[in-house]
Amino acid sequence: MTALLSAQSVSKSYGARAGCMDVCFDLWPGEVLAIVGESGSGKTTLLRCLSGHLPASSGKVHYSMRDGRHVALDEMSEAERRLLMRTDWGFVHQDARDGLRMGVSAGANVGERMMAVGERHYGHIRATATDWLERVEIPEDRIDDSPWSYSGGMRQRLQIARNLVTSPRLVFMDEPTGGLDVSVQARLLDLIRGLVKRLDLAAIVVTHDLAVARLLSSRMMVMQQGRVIEQGLTDQILEDPQAPYTQLLVSSVLQV
Amino acid sequence: MSAVLKIENLSKSFVLHQQAGVRIPVFDCLNAEVEAGEAVAVTGPSGRGKSSLLKLVYGTYRANAGAINVLSNVGWTDVVTAAPRDVIELRRDVIGYVTQFLRVIPRVPAEMVVAEPMMDRGIVQEQALERARTLLERLNIPERLWHLSPMTFSGGEQQRVNIARGFAAHFPILLLDEPTASLDTDNRNRVLELVAEARGQGSAILAVFHDEAERRIACSRSIGLD
Numbered sequence: 123m124t125a126l127l128s129a130q131s132v133s134k135s136y137g138a139r140a141g142c143m144d145v146c147f148d149l150w151p152g153e154v155l156a157i158v159g160e161s162g163s164g165k166t167t168l169l170r171c172l173s174g175h176l177p178a179s180s181g182k183v184h185y186s187m188r189d190g191r192h193v194a195l196d197e198m199s200e201a202e203r204r205l206l207m208r209t210d211w212g213f214v215h216q217d218a219r220d221g222l223r224m225g226v227s228a229g230a231n232v233g234e235r236m237m238a239v240g241e242r243h244y245g246h247i248r249a250t251a252t253d254w255l256e257r258v259e260i261p262e263d264r265i266d267d268s269p270w271s272y273s274g275g276m277r278q279r280l281q282i283a284r285n286l287v288t289s290p291r292l293v294f295m296d297e298p299t300g301g302l303d304v305s306v307q308a309r310l311l312d313l314i315r316g317l318v319k320r321l322d323l324a325a326i327v328v329t330h331d332l333a334v335a336r337l338l339s340s341r342m343m344v345m346q347q348g349r350v351i352e353q354g355l356t357d358q359i360l361e362d363p364q365a366p367y368t369q370l371l372v373s374s375v376l377q378v
Numbered sequence: 379m380s381a382v383l384k385i386e387n388l389s390k391s392f393v394l395h396q397q398a399g400v401r402i403p404v405f406d407c408l409n410a411e412v413e414a415g416e417a418v419a420v421t422g423p424s425g426r427g428k429s430s431l432l433k434l435v436y437g438t439y440r441a442n443a444g445a446i447n448v449l450s451n452v453g454w455t456d457v458v459t460a461a462p463r464d465v466i467e468l469r470r471d472v473i474g475y476v477t478q479f480l481r482v483i484p485r486v487p488a489e490m491v492v493a494e495p496m497m498d499r500g501i502v503q504e505q506a507l508e509r510a511r512t513l514l515e516r517l518n519i520p521e522r523l524w525h526l527s528p529m530t531f532s533g534g535e536q537q538r539v540n541i542a543r544g545f546a547a548h549f550p551i552l553l554l555d556e557p558t559a560s561l562d563t564d565n566r567n568r569v570l571e572l573v574a575e576a577r578g579q580g581s582a583i584l585a586v587f588h589d590e591a592e593r594r595i596a597c598s599r600s601i602g603l604d
Contacts, residue, residue: 150463312485337483341462355437355462362439366395373396 124186126151126292126324127172132181134164134171140348141167145181147343147353151291154318154325156335156356158371159345165328166296168345172326173213173294174203188291208238212285212293216300218277222269222284228255229265231284239288254283258313275306279313286317293318295327299334311337332375336360344368381411381449382582383435383551388444388458390427390434404430408444410601414550417573417583419593422603428586431603432553434458435584436475437465448472448551470498474549478559480540482529488539489514489524495547506546513542517568534561545572552576554585558592570595 125148134141142164149155157165170176172183174195183195188210195203207213215221222231232251233241241247255265258279269277278298285293298314299307315338318325329335335342336356343353344365352365363369390404404427412418420428433439435446437457446457450472455464469475474495483491492510497503514524517538523531528539541557554573558566573596577583587593593600 153463308484312483315483340466354440355465357438358440361433362392364393364440369395 123150124192125149125184126153126186127326128184129172130182130184132168132171132178132183134167134176135179140164142171142345143348145343145350147350149292149324149326151324152322153341154323154327154339156339156342157326157328157345158330158332158335158342160330160371163345164348165330165345167348169294169296169326169328173211174198174207175213185292208235209288210290210292212288212290214278214281214285214293214295214298216297218269218274218281221281222277224269226268227266228260228269228272228280231269231280232287235284235287250287251283254287255280257317258283259309273306274302275310278302278310282314282317286321286323289321291324293323293325295325295329297329298327299329299331307334314338332360332372344371380413382414383410383412383449383584384445384447384454385410385431385435386445386447388431388434388446389442390430390439391442405603408603412551412582412584414580414582415577416599417577417585417597419597419600420584420586420603421593421600426603428603429555432475432555432584432586435551435553436469436473450550470495472549473551473553474544474547475553475555476541476544476557477555478537478540478557480528480536480543482527482536484529485527487525488519488528488531491528491539492542492546495543499547509546510542513546514539516572517542518565534565537561538565541569541572545576548576548579548581550581552581552583552585554583554587556586556588559588566592 127149129145129147132145133143145168157168159165171178177196184192185195186192213221223234229251232254233247236247236250252262252265256262260276260279269280272280299310302310311334327338339356342356342359343350344359346367352359352368359368360372363372386409388408389406392402394400420431422428430439434441435457441458444458447454448457448468450468455468457465489507489510492513493506496506496509511524519535519538528536558569570592573583585597587596
C-alpha cells in the first residue's frame with residue numbers, strides 16, 4: 123500500500139513572511155488528519171498548498187491517482203488538476219458561500235458536480251441529488267430552493283453533499299464547523315464522522331477546535347508560527363502533549 | 379501459553395512546561411510480560427502510575443525509553459516506536475481498552491457504540507448488533523435504552539455500555555482500568571464473569587482493580603508498582 127497523499131518539505135512564504143515551513147507527512151487511505159493551531163499559525167496556508175489552491179514556494183506534494191500513478195501536484199497539467207478537484211477530491215470551505223453556487227438551487231449544486239464528471243441523464247442526476255440531500259438530512263421539499271434560503275448549518279451540509287456526490291477519496295476541510303451554533307455543530311460533526319467512516323474517506327481537517335479534532339481525526343499535527351511542532355495519534359497529542367505550546371493549547375481548553 | 383505482551387525497560391516521566399518545567403517521574407526500567415489466557419493485576423498506591431502503564435500499552439502516552447512489544451498475526455510490533463497507522467491497526471485488531479468512562483458521541487445509539495469496534499473489523503452490522511445486544515442485556519442495560527444515545531444515561535449505565543464495547547470485540551489483549559468501580563454487586567459479578575470468559579478464550583489481560591477481593595477473583599498474579 124502506498125500513501126494517498128505525501129508532503130515533502132512543503133513551504134510557502136509570502137515575501138519575507140513565512141506561511142508554512144518544511145511540512146512533511148504521509149496520509150494513508152481512510153485516515154483523518156487534523157491540523158490544529160491558533161489563527162495565523164499557517165494551517166490554512168498549508169491546506170491550500172496541499173490541495174493545489176496555492177503553489178508551494180518549495181517542496182513537493184504527491185498524490186496517488188486512481189490509476190495507481192504517483193503524481194506531483196505541480197507537475198500535473200491544469201486539466202488533470204481540475205479533473206482531480208472535481209472528482210477524486212472534495213474541498214469543504216468554512217464559509218459555505220465559497221463552496222456553493224449561490225445562484226442555483228440546492229439540487230443543481232449537487233447535480234452540477236455530477237455533470238462535471240460526465241453524467242447527463244436528468245432523472246438519474248435528480249434521483250442521486252435527492253438521495254444525497256437526504257443523507258445530509260436536508261428535507262426533500264427543499265431541493266429546488268436556493269441556498270440563500272438555507273440556514274448556516276443547512277448550507278454546510280449541502281456543501282458536504284456537493285463534495286461527496288462524486289465519491290472522492292480525499293476531502294479537505296477548512297474549519298468545517300466554524301461560525302455555526304454549538305447545537306448545529308454537533309449535528310454536523312456527527313454527520314461528517316458517520317460519512318467519513320462509512321465511505322472510508324481520507325480527510326485533512328483544519329480546525330482550531332480541539333474537540334472537533336478529537337471527534338473526527340485519528341491523527342493530529344500541531345502548528346505554530348508556520349511549523350509543525352508536534353504530530354502523532356490524536357489521543358496522544360491531547361492526553362500526553364510534549365511540546366510546551368501543545369501543553370498550553372491543551373490546558374487552555376475549558377472543561378464543561 | 380506464551381507471552382503476547384512484553385514490556386521491556388519501560389521508562390516514563392511527564393514534563394510540565396506550563397508549570398516551571400517540573401518533571402514528574404512515573405517509573406523507570408519497568409519489565410513485565412503477559413501470556414495469552416492470563417490476567418495480570420497492576421497494583422500499587424494511588425498515583426504510582428497504574429493507569430499510566432495501561433495508557434502506555436495502548437499508545438495514548440508516549441514512553442521516554444524502553445519497548446512495549448505486542449504480538450499480532452503480523453508478528454511483534456513495538457507500540458513505543460510504531461507509526462500512528464500501525465498503532466491504529468493494533469487498536470482495531472489486537473488491543474482493547476476499557477475504562478469507567480465512556481466517551482459519548484452525540485446521536486450514536488448505545489447498541490451502535492458497542493457494535494462499532496466489531497464493524498471496524500469488518501463484521502457485518504447485523505451480526506455485530508446481535509452480539510452488542512447480548513452484552514448489553516448481560517450487563518443489565520434495559521432494552522428500551524439500546525436505541526438511545528448514552529448521552530442521557532446515568533454514570534453507571536454509561537460505564538456498563540463502555541464495558542460491553544470493550545468485551546464485545548474479543549480483543550486478544552485487554553487493558554482494564556477499574557472496570558468494576560462504582561458498580562453494584564450484581565453488575566460487578568457480571569463484569570468478573572466477562573473477564574473470566576475472555577481469559578478462557580485466550581485473551582491476555584492487564585488490569586487495575588481497586589478492590590482486592592475482585593482482583594483475586596479476576597487475576598492470577600500481579601505486577602507491583604511501588
